[in-house]
Amino acid sequence: MPEQATASPTPRRSWLDTLRVYTEPASLRMLALGFSAGLPLLLVLGTLSFWLREAGIDRTTIGYLSWVGLAYAFKWVWSPLVDRMPLPLLTRWLGRRRSWLLLAQGMVVAGLVGMAFNDPQQALSPLVWCALAVAFGSATQDIALDAFRIESADADRQAALAATYQTGYRLAMIWAGAGVLWLAARSEASGVTGYQAGAWHMAYLAMAASMAVGVLTVLLSPEPKARPLPPARGLAEWLRGALVDPFADFIGRYRWHALLVLGLIAVYRIADVVMGIMANPFYVDMGFTKDEVAAVTKVYGVVMTLGGAFVGGAMAMRWGVMRVLMLGALLSAGSNLLFAWLATRGHDLYGLIFVVSADNLAGGIASAAFIAYLSSLTNVQYSATQYALFSSMMLLFPKWLAGFSGRFVDAHGYADFFTATAFLGLPVLVLVALASRVKSTSSP
16 A cells, blocks of 8 residues: 555653654754745735735735735646656755755745835836746745655654644744834835835845745755655656646545545635735724734734644644644634724724734644644655645635635725635535545555
8 A cells, every 4th residue: 555644543642742742853944944935925925915005006906916826726737847857966966855945945035036126116017927936936845845844754743843834934924024014114214204115125135035044954954765756668657657646546545535625625724815815905004004013913923823833733643633623713714703803993903912813823723733634635655746736725716716805895894804704714614524534545
């Protein structure tokens, strides 16, 4: 039978033994690589929407521009290349996983530099093309990094690696969220009010330089143990091994239940993804300053997410992934109702702190459990391709739907929008309950 990363039952362990796994080298590497993965996402979706709204771009356009994030949803298209195709010189020097990681990080850096030298108020298209380059490089990095993580430890430690990955990811979101706002605010000319493009240019150049964390980690990390690939005698056989076999393996293991599993993956984060596109325009329209948004939503809020990620990872190891998956889905949908309440309060800083605390704690628990769940579905023989398929499906429908979020807000207001996103999460609860009964037809 093929070797799989399955979430098989494990003996109950003490809390000390459970937490000690976070200090292992593989976990620490995922902390740094998670930072590299988390940095680009906000810069082309979250923080970019703040920049665009401040530059006077309308909310409907901002919503449509969120479709830049669909690059993450279609990464499964080129994931077989990342999984199997060697890169000239780089693969011989670094190995299959690290060579693709380094190439992808170079694309992210180049795209961020390009964004830094463009002003959306003068010409929006060049900025969008550079953002697409960042998204494509970031999605490619995710493909290689997910395979690197899955191949770096056994199934018993995947939840812990997911938690440390999320920690690094969220630390990067502090820097790409609060850091970029703080840098932009400090780069503004004194005595000048209103939008200042030069401040954003300096902030994005600093973000490009911050990718050095991931680059250095890739160069200093060991390549996971190479798994031999069966030789392909021709192009057709290679394409079958790269494109067809990974998907056939998943369908073969889960049979008709594969549709249920894929359905759950496709909508699990829908409430968070659709709501998140309008979060930064909401803060701007409610009159919150860059410093307030940086301190509350991008620092304090992300710290709460880190706590949620660690709690979620630990609970998943002790009580099982599916139970925590259900809890995370319930909390994530419910927290959107708090944003609807906040929309009626106007500029309420203490209300913002309360809402952001609850929302990010829920998101951290849900993310750690969901990553562990996706990892449990993969066969390590096709880890990059299968995980890319799963994580792409997680974003495809929510990102497409989120593109219309600006139009909805313009027509109905923020309070109705946040309430509607909460109700989007209700079908997820049913799918988690059904998926908890699904078992793979083959064993590791």
